[in-house]
Amino acid sequence: MSDLIQHYVPVFRYYLDRIDDLAGKATANQLAERLTPDSFSALENFDIAQGYVLRSLCPLAGQPVPDLPDAADPKTLVGRGQEVRAHLDRLAGVSAQNTGKINHVAGKATLDQDPYDYIALYGAPNFFFHMNMGYAILRSVGGAIGKGDFDGFHSYPSGFSFVTGDQGQTPEPAQ
Numbered sequence: 001m002s003d004l005i006q007h008y009v010p011v012f013r014y015y016l017d018r019i020d021d022l023a024g025k026a027t028a029n030q031l032a033e034r035l036t037p038d039s040f041s042a043l044e045n046f047d048i049a050q051g052y053v054l055r056s057l058c059p060l061a062g063q064p065v066p067d068l069p070d071a072a073d074p075k076t077l078v079g080r081g082q083e084v085r086a087h088l089d090r091l092a093g094v095s096a097q098n099t100g101k102i103n104h105v106a107g108k109a110t111l112d113q114d115p116y117d118y119i120a121l122y123g124a125p126n127f128f129f130h131m132n133m134g135y136a137i138l139r140s141v142g143g144a145i146g147k148g149d150f151d152g153f154h155s156y157p158s159g160f161s162f163v164t165g166d167q168g169q170t171p172e173p174a175q
Contacts, residue, residue, distance in 0.1 A: 004119050005060050009092050012053040012127065016081050016088075018152055019046050019131060023074050025145050026138050031074060033141045035133070045134035047071040049127050050084050056123025057088075059104065060115050062097035 023031060023046055031043040040048065047070055058065045066087060071077035101112040106122065113122060135150050148154040157168030 004096050004115055005057055005091055005094055008057060008119060008124065009088055011124070012057070013085065013088055014152070015127070015131060016050065016053065016084060018150060019049060019134070020078055020081055021152075022046070022135055022138060022143075022145055022149055023077050025149065026074070026143050028073060030138055030141050030143050033137050035137055035140065040130075040133070042134040042137035043071060043074070043077060045130045045137065046077055047080065049130035049134065050077075050081055052123060052127035052130065053084050054087055056119050056127065057091050059102045060096045060098050060119060061091055061094045063091075063094075 023043070026042065031046075032041050034041050050071075051068060054068070055065050068080055068083055069076070071080045096115060098115055101114060102118040103110065103112050104118070104122075105111070111122070132150075135145065138145055146154070146156060148156065159166055160168035
């Protein structure tokens with residue numbers, strides 16, 4: 001099996017940049033919005049996604065997950081993302097050390113997972129869940145973002161919609 005840390009470092013690094021881009025295109029009010037009153041805000045979801053990067057990789061490296069300050073606004077979200085990237089730089093040269101079960105808590109459940117299941121079935125999906133929730137909230141409140149802003153690959157004209165059939169106006173390059 002290839003080294004799980006080395007496999008996921010570039011994936012997480014790439015999508016941390018996407019989070020910065022999404023948050024940078026939102027207003028503070030949009031980032032404070034929630035899907036429901038009892039759910040996390042867009043900003044909190046992006047913050048949690050950032051945290052899942054280290055929560056996913058550090059146990060594989062046999063390292064404790066560092067405590068990071070919560071992001072209070074778009075500026076601190078970007079700063080927190082830079083801290084996560086600095087930790088990724090250090091992890092980039094480390095091979096997975098933990099080959100046994102990883103014991104962790106998911107909500108109220110205590111789990112023991114082998115390293116592959118831990119990152120592939122728990123860590124990375126939770127990162128993408130929270131990133132996507134932040135994206136969905138921004139879209140739901142009129143954020144000027146699209147699929148290309150989420151993944152950095154897709155490009156559609158402004159106003160394009162598969163749902164309405166509107167073909168839009170001017171192509172916008174992927175971000």
